[in-house]
Amino acid sequence: MTKNKKSDNVNEKCKAVIYARFSSDKQREESIEGQIRECTQFAKSQNLEIIGTYIDRALSARSDNRPDFLRMIADSSKGLFQYVVVYQLDRFSRSRYDSAVYKHKLKKNGVRVLSAKERIGDDPSSIILESMLEGYAEYYSAELSQKVKRGMTENVLEHKWTGGYVPLGYSLAPDKTLQIDPSGAEAVKIIYEKWLSGYRIMDIIRYLNEHNYVTSRKSKFRYNSLNRILTNPIYTGLYRWGTIEVADYAPAIITQKQFALAQEKIHHIKAHPRAKRRSAAYALTGIIYCGVCGSPMTGQSGHSKSGALYHYYRCSTKNNYHNRGKKLNIKCTNRNISRDKLEDLVLQTTINILMNPEAVRMIAKQAVAAQKKDPAATEIDRIKEDKKLIQKKLNNSIKAVEAGIISTTLAANIAQYEKEIAELDIKMEKIKLSSTPVKIDEIAVEFFLKSLLLNKKEHDKYRLDMFQTFIRRVIVYPDKVEIQYNYTATPHILENPVTKMMTGNSGCSRCERLVTR
Numbered sequence: 001m002t003k004n005k006k007s008d009n010v011n012e013k014c015k016a017v018i019y020a021r022f023s024s025d026k027q028r029e030e031s032i033e034g035q036i037r038e039c040t041q042f043a044k045s046q047n048l049e050i051i052g053t054y055i056d057r058a059l060s061a062r063s064d065n066r067p068d069f070l071r072m073i074a075d076s077s078k079g080l081f082q083y084v085v086v087y088q089l090d091r092f093s094r095s096r097y098d099s100a101v102y103k104h105k106l107k108k109n110g111v112r113v114l115s116a117k118e119r120i121g122d123d124p125s126s127i128i129l130e131s132m133l134e135g136y137a138e139y140y141s142a143e144l145s146q147k148v149k150r151g152m153t154e155n156v157l158e159h160k161w162t163g164g165y166v167p168l169g170y171s172l173a174p175d176k177t178l179q180i181d182p183s184g185a186e187a188v189k190i191i192y193e194k195w196l197s198g199y200r201i202m203d204i205i206r207y208l209n210e211h212n213y214v215t216s217r218k219s220k221f222r223y224n225s226l227n228r229i230l231t232n233p234i235y236t237g238l239y240r241w242g243t244i245e246v247a248d249y250a251p252a253i254i255t256q257k258q259f260a261l262a263q264e265k266i267h268h269i270k271a272h273p274r275a276k277r278r279s280a281a282y283a284l285t286g287i288i289y290c291g292v293c294g295s296p297m298t299g300q301s302g303h304s305k306s307g308a309l310y311h312y313y314r315c316s317t318k319n320n321y322h323n324r325g326k327k328l329n330i331k332c333t334n335r336n337i338s339r340d341k342l343e344d345l346v347l348q349t350t351i352n353i354l355m356n357p358e359a360v361r362m363i364a365k366q367a368v369a370a371q372k373k374d375p376a377a378t379e380i381d382r383i384k385e386d387k388k389l390i391q392k393k394l395n396n397s398i399k400a401v402e403a404g405i406i407s408t409t410l411a412a413n414i415a416q417y418e419k420e421i422a423e424l425d426i427k428m429e430k431i432k433l434s435s436t437p438v439k440i441d442e443i444a445v446e447f448f449l450k451s452l453l454l455n456k457k458e459h460d461k462y463r464l465d466m467f468q469t470f471i472r473r474v475i476v477y478p479d480k481v482e483i484q485y486n487y488t489a490t491p492h493i494l495e496n497p498v499t500k501m502m503t504g505n506s507g508c509s510r511c512e513r514l515v516t517r
Helices: 029-045 067-078 096-108 124-157 182-196 199-209 223-230 256-269 339-355 357-369 375-402 410-434 442-454
Strands: 016-021 046-057 082-087 113-116 170-172 176-178 239-241 244-246 288-292 295-303 308-314 471-476 480-485 498-503
Touching: 016 029, 016 067, 029 046, 029 082, 046 067, 046 082, 046 308, 067 096, 096 113, 113 256, 170 182, 176 442, 182 199, 182 223, 182 256, 199 223, 223 308, 288 295, 339 357, 339 442, 339 471, 339 480, 339 498, 375 410
Parallel strands: 016 046, 016 082, 082 113, 288 471
Antiparallel strands: 170 176, 239 244, 295 308, 471 480, 480 498
């Protein structure tokens, strides 16, 4: 049951893409070029073949509303690449939640994120350190947003637009306040009139698109664009900025009564929703294995006799569409296991570990110990190698001149080599002077681990993903579950792996009545 490390071995010639981003007009196009250059050099040193780049300009990593970022996530399912290389982890995301969600999606598609500047290894402590660096970026983003928020609040109170896309129906006046845009305002009035007259959302969208109305982004109307318009009080003149409400912020396009009636209709629909199927996400995909035959387990769903939908994990050798069992002549006897009960068990076990102060201190020590190699030192080593190759060419050219070989090309080459060597020397000195690598101490790690517990009730759909930093593998046996963690076991403090025994009805083929202790 040795873990397949094919996707983790960056020494093989694997395919990779680069994701680069800058977040404001204070950063320039050169910032993107610099990121791509560093990522390309890093990929070359790791024997990775870059097959493409994804670039988002003037977009924040605190939000996942980044076109090329989302395109990269979607493309990861096509099997075209195995790695995403970023300049630093904060280029990927400054939100720990978003990072957990999208890294989990990439992981299910067999794709890993690598940082060119922050050398994070594959050992357990380094995995925790990687999550810590993401948390550090999130802290920086939150601190910066506080400073920005103060300035934007002043603009709101002066009725000035705070930035971003101007709502449909308005345009910016020279003093940065909102003024009526006749064409857009007409579309807004049509939307409210038809919505209050009983038209369905899709009927309104069809009407607007057929009559060549466009959104504030000059695109066709979709469900989300209509939903934003129907729930935005700006069309009554009211603007909400956090806890601040400013009346008469903008000229009204609809009446307050129209807006109130629209909200009543929306709330009524939400209060009487159609029956929805439960989410079929399987958080343990990629790290769950069968303890009987060693094969991966996959998420499956089915209906009980009563018609209720249930989810479970099953050994992949038993899948109808999976011929691995037949090819290897494997007849696995392991049972299926309830997805919800297993994921709850893994989640609660992980939380219990992190609630132990001694365990948290020990994990923090291991994470801090992973910060051994200075990224700047690695970059300087790479520059030294480049300098050595250029110096060799220079020496050969000088020898040729000394041997009596004279040509304009040779003279030009000597001058170029000397210039390149001088530039590399300057670059090394700049790195030495400007390099201030983040050194995370044990207190910061402990704070990060405790913050996970404080947020464990948030984002329930992805609650287990928030803790996957610590989970390396889950192995399911007929009578127990073994959870392997990304830390080194310590006597009487940290157990690894953690084994949980199970009892249940042996005749239950799907283990729906399985309980744990």
